Amino acid sequence: MSLKPVNGAATLAAARRGGGASRYATLARLLTEEIEAGRYKVGQMIPTEAELQQRFDVSRHTVREALRDLKSQGLLTARAGVGTVVRAKSRPTRFMQGIGTLKELVQFVEATRMKVVKRRVLLADADLAERLAVKEGQQLHEAFVLRFLPKEKETVPVASMFIYVRAEHGGVLDHIDKAGQPVFSLVERHHGVRIVEVSQQIVAVTLAPVEARPLKARAGSTALHISRQYFDSQDRMVMASIGLYPSDRFSHNTKFRIQPPDEKDS
Amino acid sequence: MSLKPVNGAATLAAARRGGGASRYATLARLLTEEIEAGRYKVGQMIPTEAELQQRFDVSRHTVREALRDLKSQGLLTARAGVGTVVRAKSRPTRFMQGIGTLKELVQFVEATRMKVVKRRVLLADADLAERLAVKEGQQLHEAFVLRFLPKEKETVPVASMFIYVRAEHGGVLDHIDKAGQPVFSLVERHHGVRIVEVSQQIVAVTLAPVEARPLKARAGSTALHISRQYFDSQDRMVMASIGLYPSDRFSHNTKFRIQPPDEKDS
DNA sequence: TGTCATTTGTTCGTATGTATG
DNA sequence: CCATACATACGAACAAATGAC
Numbered sequence: 131m132s133l134k135p136v137n138g139a140a141t142l143a144a145a146r147r148g149g150g151a152s153r154y155a156t157l158a159r160l161l162t163e164e165i166e167a168g169r170y171k172v173g174q175m176i177p178t179e180a181e182l183q184q185r186f187d188v189s190r191h192t193v194r195e196a197l198r199d200l201k202s203q204g205l206l207t208a209r210a211g212v213g214t215v216v217r218a219k220s221r222p223t224r225f226m227q228g229i230g231t232l233k234e235l236v237q238f239v240e241a242t243r244m245k246v247v248k249r250r251v252l253l254a255d256a257d258l259a260e261r262l263a264v265k266e267g268q269q270l271h272e273a274f275v276l277r278f279l280p281k282e283k284e285t286v287p288v289a290s291m292f293i294y295v296r297a298e299h300g301g302v303l304d305h306i307d308k309a310g311q312p313v314f315s316l317v318e319r320h321h322g323v324r325i326v327e328v329s330q331q332i333v334a335v336t337l338a339p340v341e342a343r344p345l346k347a348r349a350g351s352t353a354l355h356i357s358r359q360y361f362d363s364q365d366r367m368v369m370a371s372i373g374l375y376p377s378d379r380f381s382h383n384t385k386f387r388i389q390p391p392d393e394k395d396s
Numbered sequence: 397m398s399l400k401p402v403n404g405a406a407t408l409a410a411a412r413r414g415g416g417a418s419r420y421a422t423l424a425r426l427l428t429e430e431i432e433a434g435r436y437k438v439g440q441m442i443p444t445e446a447e448l449q450q451r452f453d454v455s456r457h458t459v460r461e462a463l464r465d466l467k468s469q470g471l472l473t474a475r476a477g478v479g480t481v482v483r484a485k486s487r488p489t490r491f492m493q494g495i496g497t498l499k500e501l502v503q504f505v506e507a508t509r510m511k512v513v514k515r516r517v518l519l520a521d522a523d524l525a526e527r528l529a530v531k532e533g534q535q536l537h538e539a540f541v542l543r544f545l546p547k548e549k550e551t552v553p554v555a556s557m558f559i560y561v562r563a564e565h566g567g568v569l570d571h572i573d574k575a576g577q578p579v580f581s582l583v584e585r586h587h588g589v590r591i592v593e594v595s596q597q598i599v600a601v602t603l604a605p606v607e608a609r610p611l612k613a614r615a616g617s618t619a620l621h622i623s624r625q626y627f628d629s630q631d632r633m634v635m636a637s638i639g640l641y642p643s644d645r646f647s648h649n650t651k652f653r654i655q656p657p658d659e660k661d662s
Numbered sequence: 663t664g665t666c667a668t669t670t671g672t673t674c675g676t677a678t679g680t681a682t683g
Numbered sequence: 684c685c686a687t688a689c690a691t692a693c694g695a696a697c698a699a700a701t702g703a704c
Contacts, residue, residue, distance in 0.1 A: 152671080154672075179689070180688080189673060190674095191673065191674070191675085192672080199590075202468070203590075209689075210688065210689040210690060211681040211682030211683070211689070212683085212688070212689080213687090214688090214689080330649065332598055332650075333620070334619055334620045334621075334641075334643045335600065336602070352602050352618055354599070355600075377599055377601065381599045383596065384597075385595045385596070386593065386595075386596070418690080418691060418692090444668085444670085445669075446668095454692080456694085458693085460671090461691085461692090463670095475669085475670075475700075476671055477670065477701030478668090478670080478700080478702080630671090
């Protein structure tokens with residue numbers, strides 16, 4: 131709305147579609163388009179700030195805001211005394227930083243009480259090996275646990291899960307119900323391994339009677355089936371879990387923040 | 397180290413070690429420390445720009461540069477007319493980087509063909525406003541789309557979804573079935589906004605007959621119900637989607653990599 | 663409802679510092 | 684040393700969003 135006509139700013143004003151965008155945003159998009167169109171090629175320098183300022187009849191500040199945007203997207207690199215160079219033709223696939231992903235895991239386990247129902251040692255058959263990303267025949271320790279909300283006394287569990295660790299780490303399963311800590315950090319602390327990667331698969335399922343019973347849920351009701359595999363730096367599976375989370379008691383929330391390429395370097 | 401300038405007259409110069417750092421960088425560091433120390437708690441507001449300006453005896457520009465830094469790290473969120481609130485206590489040392497999260501989204505849409513079934517304009521009622529994180533009464537454009545695997549001709553859809561964009565971006569819905577691109581990048585390109593954060597909720601559901609029909613699925617079969625909200629840097633919802641992904645056709649996979657504690661700054 | 667004060671967002675102007683060739 | 688170009692910093696003003704009255 132009330133967009134006051136700027137004297138001589140015809141260049142930017144013309145390119146501004148839909149009054150919503152600010153000048154620097156408009157300029158940023160314009161430059162992006164020019165870069166993508168090949169007017170400024172990768173490795174080449176774009177006009178100086180002063181030149182852009184004149185060309186679009188805006189203040190230097192506005193130019194810098196626009197350039198800052200493109201720099202933060204990795205399209206441009208600026209060096210004092212030299213100029214501003216095109217680094218990439220288009221924005222590379224951006225990384226996402228999961229805020230709340232690890233935190234959420236930690237909070238979940240910290241907010242719940244774990245009860246070990248059953249334990250056993252087994253050798254991974256073909257099916258399990260596939261699902262846990264280990265070799266067939268690998269010796270594993272398994273624990274079947276239930277998670278409860280700590281406040282309420284012994285009501286319905288929030289989730290049930292199978293936890294698997296390699297035979298050499300089997301000891302940690304003795305402590306998982308005491309320490310109010312994620313199992314993977316227990317493994318890390320007790321055995322000096324360092325989890326570097328986590329893989330996760332989520333499927334929707336309906337509970338079979340055998341699965342529903344320990345959860346005190348109705349057979350046939352829906353649940354999230356979440357399996358996770360934890361790997362160390364050599365890509366060995368260190369730990370895995372397969373859990374069932376009834377829909378009426380649990381929803382899986384994640385928040386991603388696009389990672390800004392660290393400024394002022396490279 | 398950090399001495400605490402509490403009342404009025406402590407300049408930044410005192411806290412500046414060596415003098416190597418710029419004022420805004422020094423201020424940014426100082427604020428970070430205060431947040432980590434708990435002086436400003438998560439959810440609380442930090443002093444206004446004017447107050448910080450006075451307290452540290454710097455220009456508003458310098459204050460804003462410092463705040464911009466913290467905002468880009470996800471520690472702060474600012475909203476015009478309200479203030480600047482602390483969002484997180486620290487940039488956690490162990491961060492998870494979702495590899496495959498964004499990539500996976502992109503691949504999914506690139507690997508599928510989208511068909512727009514229906515479109516309409518609507519005002520968000522209380523329920524929808526809640527689910528999409530917008531204000532009640534917000535005008536929205538809605539598209540109901542089906543996703544197919546491109547190879548097979550007109551078989552069963554992989555997913556159905558409702559896509560919502562703000563009224564001023566409604567135009568992009570005209571192109572979503574043509575461009576083999578994620579909708580959010582269309583919005584970014586066409587309107588010069590930049591998605592900075594994505595929030596996602598996953599629940600397991602059973603399909604109601606109305607939902608099952610367009611999917612050519614059996615009513616009562618299970619599906620993942622995934623809603624996502626896309627936000628810009630001012631925390632405004634730019635786009636949202638609510639999708640149903642039948643379990644037998646789709647599973648949600650994510651891979652997280654723990655970020656190495658590189659830490660180079662300061 | 664609408665007005666008003668507050669707070670951040672955008673834009674201009676100007677000056678000086680720093681890195682480079 | 685000097686000219687160039689980006690980096691930092693100060694000041695000022697208005698716009699837009701919001702919440703309170």
